[in-house]
Amino acid sequence: MSNSNHNDSHVPFGWVVAFAALSVCAALFFLLSVWKDYDREWRGYQRTFRELLVERAGTEEERKAALSSGDQFEQIIVAGGERVDRCVMCHRGVEHPAFKDADQPFARHPTIPLHPFEQFGCTVCHQGQGRATSVQDAHGEVPFWEEPLLRGGFIQASCGPCHAGALKDAPLIQRGKLLYLMNGCLACHKIRGAGGVVGPDLTFAGERRKDPKWHIEHFKFPQKVSPGSAMPAYGHLKPEDLEALTVYMLSLRRAPSALALAAPRPAATGKK
Amino acid sequence: MSAGMDELTPRRRMLLGLGWVSFLISLLGPVLANVRFLFPNVVYEGESVLKLDALEKYTVGSITFFADKKIVLFREKDGFRACTAVCPHLRCVITPFVGAPGASPDILRARCPCHGSTFDGRGQVLGGPAPRGLDFFHITKSPDGRVVVDTRKVVAPSEHFKI
Ligand code: FES
Numbered sequence: 001m002s003n004s005n006h007n008d009s010h011v012p013f014g015w016v017v018a019f020a021a022l023s024v025c026a027a028l029f030f031l032l033s034v035w036k037d038y039d040r041e042w043r044g045y046q047r048t049f050r051e052l053l054v055e056r057a058g059t060e061e062e063r064k065a066a067l068s069s070g071d072q073f074e075q076i077i078v079a080g081g082e083r084v085d086r087c088v089m090c091h092r093g094v095e096h097p098a099f100k101d102a103d104q105p106f107a108r109h110p111t112i113p114l115h116p117f118e119q120f121g122c123t124v125c126h127q128g129q130g131r132a133t134s135v136q137d138a139h140g141e142v143p144f145w146e147e148p149l150l151r152g153g154f155i156q157a158s159c160g161p162c163h164a165g166a167l168k169d170a171p172l173i174q175r176g177k178l179l180y181l182m183n184g185c186l187a188c189h190k191i192r193g194a195g196g197v198v199g200p201d202l203t204f205a206g207e208r209r210k211d212p213k214w215h216i217e218h219f220k221f222p223q224k225v226s227p228g229s230a231m232p233a234y235g236h237l238k239p240e241d242l243e244a245l246t247v248y249m250l251s252l253r254r255a256p257s258a259l260a261l262a263a264p265r266p267a268a269t270g271k272k
Numbered sequence: 273m274s275a276g277m278d279e280l281t282p283r284r285r286m287l288l289g290l291g292w293v294s295f296l297i298s299l300l301g302p303v304l305a306n307v308r309f310l311f312p313n314v315v316y317e318g319e320s321v322l323k324l325d326a327l328e329k330y331t332v333g334s335i336t337f338f339a340d341k342k343i344v345l346f347r348e349k350d351g352f353r354a355c356t357a358v359c360p361h362l363r364c365v366i367t368p369f370v371g372a373p374g375a376s377p378d379i380l381r382a383r384c385p386c387h388g389s390t391f392d393g394r395g396q397v398l399g400g401p402a403p404r405g406l407d408f409f410h411i412t413k414s415p416d417g418r419v420v421v422d423t424r425k426v427v428a429p430s431e432h433f434k435i
Contacts, residue, residue, distance in 0.1 A: 016284055020291035026298035034305070073313045081316045096415045118323050 041134045043071050045090040049106055056098045078121040082258035085121035085130035087138065124256050125158040126150055127210060147210045150250075153243055154212045160251020161206075162259070176248025179241050183234065191252065199231060206253035215246040324419040327435060333374030343421055344369060346377070346393070351432035354394050354409045354421045359384040359418075361402040363365070369393060377429075394429040405429070 020211040047148040053066035076085045082188030093106035094117065102110045109117070123130040125147060127147040150157065156170035167173065180186070188198035195202075214225060221241050222231035234242070322341050330336060330347040337344050337357065342344035342365055346353040357365050364386035371380040377393025384390075389400030396405045411433035418435075 013284065015286050016291070020294070023291045023294035027294035027301070030298050030301040030305075036300070075314055076318055077316060080318070084316065097417075098415065116323075118319070128311040252299065 022034070023197055042089045045105060046071050046092065048094040052093075052099075052102070052106060064070070076118055076121040078119070078124065079258040083121050083130055083256075085123050086133055087122040087126075087130065088117075089133055090135070090138075091122075105149045120259065124258055126155060127158070148213075150212065154247055154250065157206065157212075157247045157250030160248075161255045162269050170247075172225070172244045172247040175241075176244040176246070176251075179237070179245050180248055183237070188231070202252060204253050206250040210250065211245050212243075212250060215249050216242050219245060320423045322417070322421045322423065323414060324421065326417050327413060327419055328417075335371075335380070337367050337368035339365070343423070344382075345419065345421070348377075348432065351434040352419060353429070353432055354411055355380050355406045355420075355429070356409070356423070357406075359386065359389055359402055360404050360406065361387060361389055366391065366406075387418070396429075 050066055050069060053069075054063055057063035072089070074086065074088050076088065077083075078085065088094055090105050091107075091109075093102055094109045096106075096108055099106050102108065121130065122128070122131055126149055127138040128149040129137055129142075129145050129147070132140075136142055137145075140146075141148050153172050156172045159167050159170040160173050163170070185202075188196045190196065190201045190203070192203050209218075218225045219233070219237070220235040221233055222229045234245075235256040237245070288400070319359065322338075322343060323339070324336075324341075324345060326348075330345065330352070332347055332349060334347045335344060336347075339357075342357045344355050344357050346355075359366050360382065364384050366382045366384045368381045368388075369380045375393075380393030381398075382391045384400065387401050389402035390398040391402070391406055393397055394405070395408060397403075407426045408429045408431065410422045410427050412420045412422065413433075413435075414420045
């Protein structure tokens with residue numbers, strides 16, 4: 001001990017200061033990175049949800065359970081990992097009956113028969129970035145994420161790929177289709193083999209562009225988003241009509257592969 | 273403790289102490305962080321908490337076989353029990369349990385198609401190469417009234433989830 005102290009005292013004072021300063025910086029950077037890793041947006045939402053849960057608890061038991069639940073990572077794995085949705089980390093009330101009329105992000109999701117959440121996940125219909133755990137990223141409203149959250153009526157487009165027919169809960173697809181025919185789009189565009197050849201084939205239009213904003217913009221000023229396009233502008237249509245047309249465009253895609261894989265293989269179950 | 277100590281002024285001492293403590297933090301911290309890295313927050317190996325249907329959907333005496341989730345749900349007089357459908361021998365999926373509805377677990381039988389291990393309704397091995405019985409899992413109820421099986425928590429085969 002005395003030996004090392006003795007040595008220390010021969011080190012110039014400036015070096016000691018430098019050593020202390022550098023070490024403190026290194027330690028602070030490390031602690032900062034730990035804090036940044038810990039302090040995530042979703043923890044705040046889970047805390048708020050817990051408080052609401054305690055408020056709404058009917059029995060003492062429920063209250064205790066709510067109080068004792070900690071921050072949780074949660075995800076829905078769709079079709080063995082084809083999609084991984086972590087939306088439920090913030091949207092905690094999705095399946096909770098007590099949150100029927102709560103506001104987002106805790107609102108309860110209406111139950112859709114035959115579409116259990118644990119099998120379908122969220123992004124198959126809503127789009128967005130399932131794996132992300134911060135609001136902006138998860139909603140996919142960031143550069144380079146091609147599937148932003150579908151808000152409002154645009155969500156109806158997601159029914160299209162699997163339910164090609166007229167769905168009473170997705171009237172905008174039908175309406176868009178009608179507008180498509182009425183406005184003569186067919187003269188230039190082809191869908192499933194029917195239509196003109198001047199414009200691009202739209203059979204899978206919804207796979208190429210998944211952002212409703214792009215479609216609306218494109219209908220209003222085609223050349224603005226697609227320079228050199230020969231398409232006339234459709235800005236004279238009513239905004240609702242543009243929305244319906246967009247929903248129809250977005251619905252033109254193949255069924256998500258995540259859902260095609262969902263059935264178990266018979267060999268694995270021992271049943272024929 | 274000789275002359276050297278005297279020259280160690282309080283300020284120098286403090287700076288050195290601070291320096292060494294921070295140095296250790298910045299050295300040990302990343303080591304611990306790397307250890308933490310070995311325990312991921314989530315894995316992609318399928319869900320460990322399985323949500324089944326509403327409690328009332330399962331009538332007393334019924335045994336439901338979930339081929340996709342690889343579990344078996346027993347609805348008995350005393351409540352619910354759930355066990356894995358994966359054979360402890362080489363992880364084949366066993367056949368559904370057979371036995372009259374409402375039969376005692378002792379006379380229920382399930383077999384593994386791969387090497388013929390036989391299990392009774394308590395998960396016990398009656399024959400075949402299986403080294404141990406079937407695991408039974410902890411059951412809870414979700415807020416919306418559905419059966420939730422937590423495959424991370426193994427419980428005694430006799431433990432029931434009472435309603
Ligand atoms: S895997 Fe079941 S008996 Fe071998």
